[in-house]
Amino acid sequence: MDDRLADELMELAFRLAGRIRTGIDRTATGLDLPPAQAQALMHLRSPAPMRELADIMACDASNVTGIVDGLERRGLVQRRPDPRDRRVKNLVLTEEGEAKRDALRAGISEVAAEVFHLPAADRRALRDLFRKMLDDPADGPVGAPTGASALSRPE
Numbered sequence: 001m002d003d004r005l006a007d008e009l010m011e012l013a014f015r016l017a018g019r020i021r022t023g024i025d026r027t028a029t030g031l032d033l034p035p036a037q038a039q040a041l042m043h044l045r046s047p048a049p050m051r052e053l054a055d056i057m058a059c060d061a062s063n064v065t066g067i068v069d070g071l072e073r074r075g076l077v078q079r080r081p082d083p084r085d086r087r088v089k090n091l092v093l094t095e096e097g098e099a100k101r102d103a104l105r106a107g108i109s110e111v112a113a114e115v116f117h118l119p120a121a122d123r124r125a126l127r128d129l130f131r132k133m134l135d136d137p138a139d140g141p142v143g144a145p146t147g148a149s150a151l152s153r154p155e
Contacts, residue, residue: 033100
């Protein structure tokens with residue numbers, strides 16, 4: 001690949017990522033959520049071990065503890081012992097947590113509509129290129145479950 005083209009693609013990707021991050025942060029702020037708590041909330045679907053949340057957020061489990069502490073103080077999640085292994089703490093969304101996550105997802109959908117304001121055919125082509133770029137045989141196809149995870153991947 002032409003190095004100049006790769007550099008241009010990287011610059012464009014960073015600019016696009018910045019627009020997305022700004023939109024997501026604006027949405028989180030509007031819901032009175034710090035960005036890290038918003039990210040955690042976005043990924044929780046059902047009882048899930050804290051270790052899985054750390055993996056999906058690509059951070060150390062000790063960092064997730066602080067994030068979850070904040071979500072718990074807000075009444076958005078509860079820690080519950082895993083019935084199979086009481087040493088493991090599962091995260092469970094409260095009703096308020098589910099409502100906040102739904103509002104967050106709705107706001108992020110609006111951000112996506114702003115950022116990806118292209119004709120439908122171009123959006124599908126871009127999606128297909130993203131999938132092709134992200135498809136890693138070691139991880140399985142994009143969107144494929146990696147074990148019995150109760151966390152969602154960013155959509």
